Structure formats: C-alpha cells, structure tokens
Amino acid sequence: MFFPKPGVTLGSPMQVKSQAKEGFPENVSFRKHQVAFTAVNIPGSDNSMLPWTGLGQSQPTAAQVDEVQQRTEADIQELRGTFRKARNNGDRAVVVMTQADMFDPTVAAPSQADFGAFKPLVQTLIEESNSFGGPVYLINGDSHVYNQDHPLAAGSAWLSFYGQARAAKNLTRITVDGSNNAKDWLKVTVNPEEATSVMSFERVPFTHPAS
Template sequence: MLSRLAAPLAATALLAAVAAPASAAPAASGQDKPGSYSFAVIGDVPYGADQIAAFPGWIDQINAANPAFTVHVGDIKNGSTRCDNPYYGMIKDDFNRFRNPLIYTPGDNEWTDCHRANNGGYNPLERLSYDRSVFFAQPGTSLGQRPTKVDADTANGFPENVTLRRQGVDLAVVHVVGSNDDLKPWTGIGNTTATPAQVAEENARMASSISTVESAFASAKQKQDRAVAIFLQADMFDPTYAPAWDDISAFKPLVQTLIDQSRAFDGKVYLINGDSHIFNADKPLATGSPWLTTYGVTGSADNLERRTVDGSSNNKDWLKVTVNRPGAAEPLSFERVPYTS
C-alpha cells in the first residue's frame, strides 16, 4: 500500500541496508556462460496502491526464476499520482530487491507528466534531474544486489543511456518517452507550447539515444554478432489509436535510425517497449507497413520485430526473453510469465 512511504526511519534504513547493491557479489547467473540464458523485461509498474503493495512480491517471483538480469522500460508510477521525493527512494529500494542486475530507463510518468496538478505541479526538468540523482548515482553500474557494468553516455549527461553485450547479442537501453518525448506542452504550469528548455533537452537526449543505438549496432557489426535488442519506454507504433503528428513527431529521427541501422545489419533486430500497456508483437518497419508513410521515412527494416510488454492495469505478467544457443532458428524467444498473485 501507499503507506509503505511512511515507514519508520529505522525500518527504512534496515530495508536500504538489506537491499543495497553488493559491489563484490558475483556476476548475474548465466550471463557469461556458454549456451542459452534468459532475462526479464517489465514496465509501467507499479501503478497505484495495490501494485505498489504487490511489487516486492512480484520481484521475488522474478528472482525465483533467476534471470540473468531485468530491464525496466520505464513508468514507475501512473500518470495521475504525485511525483514527490520519497516515492523515488521507495522504488529504488524495490529495484535493489532484485537479486541480479536491474537496468532501468525513465518513463514519462516519473518526470514529463509531473507538471500536472495531481502530480504536484513540478517542473519536469527538475524531476528528471532528481530521477537521475536517485537511480543513476553510480553511472556505468546497474541497480540490483549483484550490479553489472554497463557502457553509459555519462560524459554527455545521459547516464541512463547504456549498452551492454552478452553472448553475441548487443543491447541498448535508451531514454525515449511518451508525451512526444516531452515536446507536449506543460499545461499544468501554464504553458501552451513546448518551452525552449524543453526543446533543447529533448534534442540533446534524442541525439544521445540515437548515438547509443548506433553504438550497439557498431559493436554487433564489428563482432559479427547475431542480434541487437533496443529497449525504451515510448510506444512509437501504438496500434491502439491513430496518433496526430504532434503526438509522435519527435520520434522520427530514431525511427529513421532504426531503419538505416537494421538494413545495414545481417542479424535480427528486436525493439522492446512499454507505454501502451498491452502485449503486442509486430514488425512496424517492415516493407508495406503504414508506419513508414506516417513517419515519412525512407526504406524499411524487414529484420526488425518488436514486443510491447504488459503494464498498468494489464500488468499480470513479466516478459521472459531467452537468448537461444548459437545456430537456433531465432536468436531470441519470448514468453509471458504470469504472476501467481
């Protein structure tokens, strides 16, 4: 329940001590051994009091399955609850409950939407800075009790944009969010258009995200790897509604990058996102896809497929991603694993 935020100081300190990352702990199980291994993906969780209460138990269930690591693709709260400081600390403690590494990329609910009155009327860029101070206090290192090293774009101010490589699969986790990547007006604090500060921040963050994706592809091509997987919050190809251009315009440079990089790569490309809350599997950039026309991009990417993870009120499972042995028909395979409670 939300009352977890009001735990006595001693109990909070004890939880932090128990959940603190063990820097000397061994690497996550299975991530460097030959053969297949699995990792978990979650997103848009926890949403609301019931899920806040259930979240530690869900983490325990993921721990019991012992994935090599877990990726949270953003939105650690719903869009109609407050963005107050203690909440971020509580979720970080939850993240450090993961036995193996936890890699997190921010979603829109924890910063871009914080201008809303029911979120506390915060300045979103201040909330973004605070989010980074909580979750990325040690750039280049994941969260979790057995943290792993990642290559982060810390030098450019984006420690959340990271790459890592595991057994012939290159992964990029990038900070790309809904609300048109934060180009929607902050109406809750009186704006009718995106501010110059918003535009400058989005342009710089998108450039970093694109550079991070390109870095993953460069590594995969240089090492002749079999797959690239990209993780982000925004559903740039949401099938549940017909977006206006000002809902998605910010994503066009990344969409073109995905096409260009995928076409130049001989392996498979996987895009895994949250945001729209309903599991979906498709090939949004394949030849003939209407999204190619919607975005006005050139070319297509028939080797790219994606998955949207369940979230929000539909958050009843986590996504198990198995990296199959070399020579398998598909580099990655996917399974939705239901929570038992």
C-alpha cells in the same frame, strides 16, 4: 536519483557502458551471448515534446525543446554506436529497449503532434537495422498491452507516417504489459546458435498480481 552508480545496473548489479560522461547515465549498453543490448532514454508523450499542460503551458517551452534535442542526439549516438559494435563483433542480434511506443497499435489515426518528434529515432533504427542485417528486437512499454509485430516492415502505415521510403523487415517490436495491465513479466531468452530464432519471449504471470 535513479542511477546512483553510473555504469552499474540496479537489481543484480552488472557492469554496463553508459553515457554518463555525456550527461546521460540512463543510456547504457552491454553484450551477452553474442547479442548487443542497449537501453535508450526515449520517453512517450511525443518524445517528451507534448506541452506541459499541468503547468499551464500550451506549447513546448524553450527548456523542454533544448532537453529533447540534446537527449535525442545522445540517443542516436547510442543507437549508432551499439549497431556499429554489433557489426564489428559479428553479433547475432541487437536488442533496443526503451519506454516509448513509437508505433502504438491502439492509435487508429496518429498525428504528428503526438508522434512526430520520434522521426529521427525511427529513421536511425531503419538505417541501422538495414546496415546490420541480422535480427533486431525493439522492446518498449508505454502502451502497456503486450504486442509483437513488425511496425517497419514493407507496407506498414508507420513508414509513410514517418516519411520513410525504406523498410526494416528484420526489426521485431515487443511491447510489454504494464500500468493497470501489469499481470506478468517478460522472460527474454537468448537461444542456442542452432535454434530457429536468436531470441524468444515468454510472458510469465506474477505469483501475486500487482494491485
């Protein structure tokens, strides 16, 4: 329903590489201006492992666990493939876009029950960011309040939470505004090679704020 033409974006149509043959047309990648981009289906609610309480469930169902396992494996494959191509192409940066905020700064005491299922994805991001070496930008929604930080830098509490000994100081995370806080859109610019940073981000107010 959401991806009627796998390999083609919505809005201004653009050709992208997708995992449609693997059953995940929402996982896509493309390359622009020596920057590798990938959009990966990582939903919130503990990577969709939270029980479906609205359906009377108190534990994840077998079908739910199976979906999460298969999708997470596909997500990791997509991430590793994007970083591998970026290294081979000598790209300037990698951009990973997803829905889930795996490092929600509004949660003072995160629990494994709410975030633990993200661990293999976080581990993959750390491994691939270090292997790539250049700037990595993680853009997510979910928590809906604009934020820019380095959640996997040395000293971050998220490293110990996810059981990771190695940091990824080259990963910058940007959370976009959304939900009731949807007052602007994020303009993403790939800067010229002589610029200080590969990419820049600007919050642009809506002409007519969302109601």
